[in-house]
Amino acid sequence: MQMIRFGFIALVMLALAAVPAVATAIDEPFYISLFTRMLVLAIAASSLNLVLGYGGMVSFGHAAYLGLGSYVVGVGFYHAANDGMDWALNGWLHLALTIIIPGLAALLIGAISLRTRGVYFIMITLAFSQMLYYFFIGLERYGGDDGLSLWYLSDFGSVMDLNDDSQLYYLAYGLLVLVLFILYRLVNSRFGMVVRGAKSNERRLMAVGFPTYRYRLVAFGISGAICGVAGFLMANQSEFVSTSEMHWVHSGDLIVMVVLGGMGTLFGPVLGAVGFLMLEQYLPELMEGICHIIGGNSCGIAGEYWKMVFGPLLILIVLFARGGIDGLLQGKVGRNV
Amino acid sequence: MSEALTIEGLVKQFGGLTATDHLSLSVTEGEVHAVIGPNGAGKTTLIGQLTGEITPNAGTIRFAGRDVTGLPVHQRSMLGLARSFQITNVLADFTARANVALAVQAHQGHSFRFWRKAATDPRLIGPAEEFLATVGLADRADIAASSLSHGEQRQLEIAMALATQPAMLLLDEPMAGMGPEDSARMVEILKRLKGELTILLVEHDMDAVFALADRITVLVYGRAIATGSPEQIRNDPDVRAAYLGEETGDA
Ligand SMILES: Nc1ncnc2c1ncn2[C@@H]1O[C@H](COP(=O)(O)OP(=O)(O)O)[C@@H](O)[C@H]1O
Ligand SMILES: [Mg+2]
Numbered sequence: 058m059q060m061i062r063f064g065f066i067a068l069v070m071l072a073l074a075a076v077p078a079v080a081t082a083i084d085e086p087f088y089i090s091l092f093t094r095m096l097v098l099a100i101a102a103s104s105l106n107l108v109l110g111y112g113g114m115v116s117f118g119h120a121a122y123l124g125l126g127s128y129v130v131g132v133g134f135y136h137a138a139n140d141g142m143d144w145a146l147n148g149w150l151h152l153a154l155t156i157i158i159p160g161l162a163a164l165l166i167g168a169i170s171l172r173t174r175g176v177y178f179i180m181i182t183l184a185f186s187q188m189l190y191y192f193f194i195g196l197e198r199y200g201g202d203d204g205l206s207l208w209y210l211s212d213f214g215s216v217m218d219l220n221d222d223s224q225l226y227y228l229a230y231g232l233l234v235l236v237l238f239i240l241y242r243l244v245n246s247r248f249g250m251v252v253r254g255a256k257s258n259e260r261r262l263m264a265v266g267f268p269t270y271r272y273r274l275v276a277f278g279i280s281g282a283i284c285g286v287a288g289f290l291m292a293n294q295s296e297f298v299s300t301s302e303m304h305w306v307h308s309g310d311l312i313v314m315v316v317l318g319g320m321g322t323l324f325g326p327v328l329g330a331v332g333f334l335m336l337e338q339y340l341p342e343l344m345e346g347i348c349h350i351i352g353g354n355s356c357g358i359a360g361e362y363w364k365m366v367f368g369p370l371l372i373l374i375v376l377f378a379r380g381g382i383d384g385l386l387q388g389k390v391g392r393n394v
Numbered sequence: 395m396s397e398a399l400t401i402e403g404l405v406k407q408f409g410g411l412t413a414t415d416h417l418s419l420s421v422t423e424g425e426v427h428a429v430i431g432p433n434g435a436g437k438t439t440l441i442g443q444l445t446g447e448i449t450p451n452a453g454t455i456r457f458a459g460r461d462v463t464g465l466p467v468h469q470r471s472m473l474g475l476a477r478s479f480q481i482t483n484v485l486a487d488f489t490a491r492a493n494v495a496l497a498v499q500a501h502q503g504h505s506f507r508f509w510r511k512a513a514t515d516p517r518l519i520g521p522a523e524e525f526l527a528t529v530g531l532a533d534r535a536d537i538a539a540s541s542l543s544h545g546e547q548r549q550l551e552i553a554m555a556l557a558t559q560p561a562m563l564l565l566d567e568p569m570a571g572m573g574p575e576d577s578a579r580m581v582e583i584l585k586r587l588k589g590e591l592t593i594l595l596v597e598h599d600m601d602a603v604f605a606l607a608d609r610i611t612v613l614v615y616g617r618a619i620a621t622g623s624p625e626q627i628r629n630d631p632d633v634r635a636a637y638l639g640e641e642t643g644d645a
Binding site for chain 2: 242243245246247249250251257260261263264265266267268272275
């Protein structure tokens, strides 16, 4: 079973690497942007997986770090475009700040949230992310409710040009691989053992001498920083920054991706993000198609009701496929409840 | 001989119930000091206060010459106070080796080490396997803790406590739920530790207590009604009336 699992994951990673070439060959550039979104959300879901899957901390506010990361790009663009501050478009600066600012925000939010447990933790992380959401809605200067269209993207000089969809795609791909490698080292290090141990039995860990709060907090900060990088990519991909990305619904989507793909496994969130976006993209067409096959009329409407199938479908997968897609690949079929 | 642990005027109330009632007690360095008493006497509550999980309402706890009453759990562990739990409390989804390795790791400085793989680190694995061997689990190192037998999990508890290289062990009913064979093995393990460590042993199994203890304190309703050598306790009329007589039927 491990062979099937590794084979499948390798296949997914290889297929992802080939997307721009294939999309260009068949003249369907749309695929590049769809798959860039997958990579971006795979990074965000992987960052959430560090705290949720490995650390047992159910953060319901990770969209906030995604949003903060994208606003770094948005704010930089705004000042470059309106105040002639050209340096504010510097891509390296954006990248650095999309690590630092969401990372610090996560440390602050975590410092308070991690004093609570269970449902309280879920609610307080949700509350903080909604606070940030409304804060940015109130920031009229940077577009407020309407968001901000980016005419210029993060500028990496002659190193790369993010206006080129393929280059942006490979940047996202490279960053995903880097993030996965860092997470792999992290969760297997001494630090990772403490974070995973605290998920398994925090009381025991304290009894052997670990101040678990500190380790959980640092994991939370690292998670926020990585999620910020996803936000940086998202802004450059959509050429648009808006508060809607920070909305709690997206925090929920990230949780679904992690659970769908397999919590606490390295590649689970990647599979989850790919699966989630595939379903979101093709379920409407699929339903419309099925409607035609069974000879229904006004099938256009069937396509519009895809969310009524999407939700229950996700719930079924989560309930009946222990360990998500990654669990299925390992042959762990069985109920979660 | 100096005192390893000194408890003075300890009080713990849960609502109207006094679980620890002006308890004073001292444990001499190197001795096995057993605490016995009927269910609900406050033995687990006492251990909880010693480790820092439970905050007493009054009184002081001195350990290794220092007042630890206000210290958090992890700092007391760092000072050399280790416990095992009455209800088995291990990391169920970790292997036996990983359980002990984490306890070893806790006492090798901070764990903000993000890069090197812990599972193959000889500084963790070496000692972890030694402690597993000490409790007779050497050949069970790769088994998930949840798949170990009850007796083995109890042994793992001890290995984890030992791995923190404590000066003193607080054992809360290490034989709880064990059959006679496992109990005998545990007594052997504890006998080997006797002399190397100071041990506070809470136990219901009177054979084990009399086999191991240098001194015994009898707790009833949170109060120490007697402290003395096993001989003295066996013959103490108060103890017999309150506890021993009915428990052992010893004439
Ligand atoms: N957290 C708690 N809240 C309320 N009462 C408790 C709590 N823990 C223990 N008690 C009560 O305190 C008394 C002593 O309990 P415990 O220390 O577990 O006794 P022992 O370990 O000697 O059997 C019991 O009456 C028990 O019900
Ligand atoms: Mg008890």
